[in-house]
Amino acid sequence: MSNIAKAFEHGKAFIPFITCGDPDLETTGQVVRAAVENGADLIELGIPFSDPTAEGPVIQEANIRALNAGVTTDKIFDFVRDLRKDVQIPMVFMTYANVVFSYGSEKFIRTCSHIGIDGIILPDVPFEEKGDFDPICKKYNVDLISMIAPTSEDRIAMIASQASGFIYVVSSLGVTGVRNEITTDIRHMTALIRSSTNVPCAVGFGISTPEQAEKMAAASDGAIVGSAIIKLLARKSFHVRGRIFFFVVR
Amino acid sequence: MLESKGRFGIHGGQYIPETLMNAVIELDKAYTLYRDDPEFNKELTDLLNNYANRPSRLYYAENMTKDLGGAKIYLKREDLNHTGAHKINNALGQALLAKKMGKSRLIAETGAGQHGVATATAAALLGMECVVFMGKLDMERQALNVYKMRLLGADVEAVTTGTATLKDAVSQAMREWTNRIDDTHYCIGSCMGPHPFPTIVRDFQSVISREIKWQLQEAEGRDTLPDAVIACVGGGSNAIGSFYHFIDDKSVKLIGCEAAGRGIDTRETAATINTGRLGIFHGMKSYFCQDKYGQIAPVYSISAGLDYPGVGPEHAYLHDIGRAEYVGITDEEAVSAFEYLSRTEGIIPAIESAHAVAHAMKIAPKMSRDQIIVITLSGRGDKDCAAIARYRGQDIRD
Numbered sequence: 047m048s049n050i051a052k053a054f055e056h057g058k059a060f061i062p063f064i065t066c067g068d069p070d071l072e073t074t075g076q077v078v079r080a081a082v083e084n085g086a087d088l089i090e091l092g093i094p095f096s097d098p099t100a101e102g103p104v105i106q107e108a109n110i111r112a113l114n115a116g117v118t119t120d121k122i123f124d125f126v127r128d129l130r131k132d133v134q135i136p137m138v139f140m141t142y143a144n145v146v147f148s149y150g151s152e153k154f155i156r157t158c159s160h161i162g163i164d165g166i167i168l169p170d171v172p173f174e175e176k177g178d179f180d181p182i183c184k185k186y187n188v189d190l191i192s193m194i195a196p197t198s199e200d201r202i203a204m205i206a207s208q209a210s211g212f213i214y215v216v217s218s219l220g221v222t223g224v225r226n227e228i229t230t231d232i233r234h235m236t237a238l239i240r241s242s243t244n245v246p247c248a249v250g251f252g253i254s255t256p257e258q259a260e261k262m263a264a265a266s267d268g269a270i271v272g273s274a275i276i277k278l279l280a281r282k283s284f285h286v287r288g289r290i291f292f293f294v295v296r
Numbered sequence: 297m298l299e300s301k302g303r304f305g306i307h308g309g310q311y312i313p314e315t316l317m318n319a320v321i322e323l324d325k326a327y328t329l330y331r332d333d334p335e336f337n338k339e340l341t342d343l344l345n346n347y348a349n350r351p352s353r354l355y356y357a358e359n360m361t362k363d364l365g366g367a368k369i370y371l372k373r374e375d376l377n378h379t380g381a382h383k384i385n386n387a388l389g390q391a392l393l394a395k396k397m398g399k400s401r402l403i404a405e406t407g408a409g410q411h412g413v414a415t416a417t418a419a420a421l422l423g424m425e426c427v428v429f430m431g432k433l434d435m436e437r438q439a440l441n442v443y444k445m446r447l448l449g450a451d452v453e454a455v456t457t458g459t460a461t462l463k464d465a466v467s468q469a470m471r472e473w474t475n476r477i478d479d480t481h482y483c484i485g486s487c488m489g490p491h492p493f494p495t496i497v498r499d500f501q502s503v504i505s506r507e508i509k510w511q512l513q514e515a516e517g518r519d520t521l522p523d524a525v526i527a528c529v530g531g532g533s534n535a536i537g538s539f540y541h542f543i544d545d546k547s548v549k550l551i552g553c554e555a556a557g558r559g560i561d562t563r564e565t566a567a568t569i570n571t572g573r574l575g576i577f578h579g580m581k582s583y584f585c586q587d588k589y590g591q592i593a594p595v596y597s598i599s600a601g602l603d604y605p606g607v608g609p610e611h612a613y614l615h616d617i618g619r620a621e622y623v624g625i626t627d628e629e630a631v632s633a634f635e636y637l638s639r640t641e642g643i644i645p646a647i648e649s650a651h652a653v654a655h656a657m658k659i660a661p662k663m664s665r666d667q668i669i670v671i672t673l674s675g676r677g678d679k680d681c682a683a684i685a686r687y688r689g690q691d692i693r694d
Contacts, residue, residue: 096591097458097577099467100313100474106457119589143311143576148590170311170576174300178576195315197477205314216315220475 048189049164050136050211053088054246059268061248062275065092065108067117071125082133093122093141100169102223104273119149123157130162138165155182165189165211173205196230206242213239213247215266223273224254232265302491305616307609310490312579315474324492326397343388348378354511359640367663369656372508372672381675382534383414387483389500391418394481401425401480405469407434407462408601409441410675411485416450426450429468431461434600440679459594462604466578486531487608490579494609501537508670509541524549527672528651530602532611534674539620552611553651555597556624566595567624568607569615582612598627601648625651631687633657646675
């Protein structure tokens with residue numbers, strides 16, 4: 047069974063997204079540990095990419111800050127090795143196809159497995175193209191996380207039936223980033239997913255307030271919060287860092 | 297597992313967010329339906345001929361031929377098309393297709409601005425809304441084209457992320473498409489991106505080689521084939537259009553000219569096939585300029601239209617199988633060719649096209665007088681005059 051399933055064993059999962067190395071890996075480590083202390087169930091670690099086509103301005107800027115500060119895939123692997131000395135909860139990488147492919151897909155995924163990364167999210171790899179990565183992920187017991195979007199419709203059953211780890215339900219059209227309102231009928235999407243699989247689903251994209259997170263989690267198995275956290279982090283104050291986790295403590 | 301679509305050897309595919317998958321599937325179905333539809337093709341041919349001024353001339357460059365003293369040189373005059381470049385062939389095709397699909401809004405990326413102008417033109421003609429994404433740096437380099445797009449009724453949105461050039465404009469157009477799909481078609485400007493775009497753009501541009509074939513036979517006699525076809529390559533749309541109907545004619549050398557910028561041995565280059573590595577970006581597997589961790593490299597060329605870190609997947613494939621050759625042409629060589637063609641033939645080529653002229657200047661003298669080179673002049677050079685003047689140390693105002 048997937049290690050990721052543990053994240054969903056204690057009710058709704060809270061999944062914070064953090065860009066590695068923004069502004070440095072030391073801070074990322076502090077934020078991850080603070081998230082764990084405050085009850086995060088799964089951590090989504092972003093490996094920055096120069097041209098993140100699925101991201102809105104907030105995470106785009108975090109990627110650029112991190113790359114400018116000199117973070118690399120190898121440094122992030124070392125960072126995760128260190129993190130795994132005390133962080134037990136499931137962790138997944140979120141990055142882009144080229145970061146994995148260019149490193150050597152097998153070498154990348156094998157390393158993930160060795161350092162304790164439980165899954166990989168690649169927003170530019172749809173169902174049709176997962177053949178590049180999925181067989182290797184299966185070989186090393188790393189879950190390739192499937193995404194389902196509001197436009198997926200007739201594709202939901204096909205995607206869900208082959209999903210493992212968890213399903214990333216994209217809440218809205220467009221890219222990542224905080225939204226005032228999420229208008230998609232998430233309950234309808236999760237109902238369709240559940241008719242094909244028991245793999246848990248978590249909702250992400252645009253969750254900007256604890257209220258929204260609660261609402262999305264109520265309609266699914268968990269909530270993923272990215273841009274809202276990065277935005278607070280970008281203000282760089284320790285005091286603010288405490289506030290991030292009021293998403294969690296609620 | 298479903299089979300990956302739109303492969304050229306190992307290249308191509310559909311590496312895009314799930315949000316866009318049904319949109320490209322819908323586009324693929326519509327294109328499969330219309331590509332062989334006589335009504336659609338009649339309408340498109342009518343637009344190309346009566347509106348865009350096709351067929352474009354195949355002009356025998358006698359002065360250049362005599363001056364270089366080798367192969368006979370013909371110029372395929374895509375610069376004489378309406379809007380001044382080959383881009384209109386694809387823009388009209390995609391706009392018409394989008395209209396048939398019930399879309400009312402076109403979005404596009406542009407580098408030099410030629411594809412943006414072509415898309416804005418097609419949108420104006422067919423009564424569609426149009427938004428063009430353009431890197432802020434390119435907007436400064438190509439201010440005249442920005443004005444033209446706005447004059448034609450398009451919104452031009454400045455892209456400030458990354459290097460603020462063509463690749464960032466493509467990324468932003470893709471982001472915008474995920475935001476609004478129902479009424480919007482992404483009119484991509486080159487033979488790149490996810491399937492079916494590389495095929496659609498190639499097919500709409502293949503009118504170039506179809507015409508070269510019969511025009512050359514008309515000029516030189518039955519069964520005459522060129523010995524070489526030369527075109528510049530950024531994403532590669534005018535090149536794939538110029539090559540397409542010659543791919544099976546093995547005696548025809550197909551040569552793509554990449555922008556080497558300050559040289560392929562420097563970091564300031566955009567010569568993707570010469571300096572890049574296999575990767576996955578902007579919806580496709582192909583060659584990309586990137587660092588060892590797969591971060592896309594900031595590329596450079598004097599030409600905004602060739603300043604792109606990737607190349608269309610069919611070119612990557614033609615390179616792999618050795619069917620086409622891809623050479624690097626530096627800024628200096630391109631600028632010299634820009635000046636040479638202006639002086640010798642009275643034709644001011646786009647700086648992009650000047651890369652192809654530069655290579656012909658190198659190889660023509662080494663070829664015999666009964667051999668034939670066709671150079672595709674993908675666009676006209678009016679837009680580049682101010683920038684080339686600056687390159688030569690003269691400050692003129694547009």
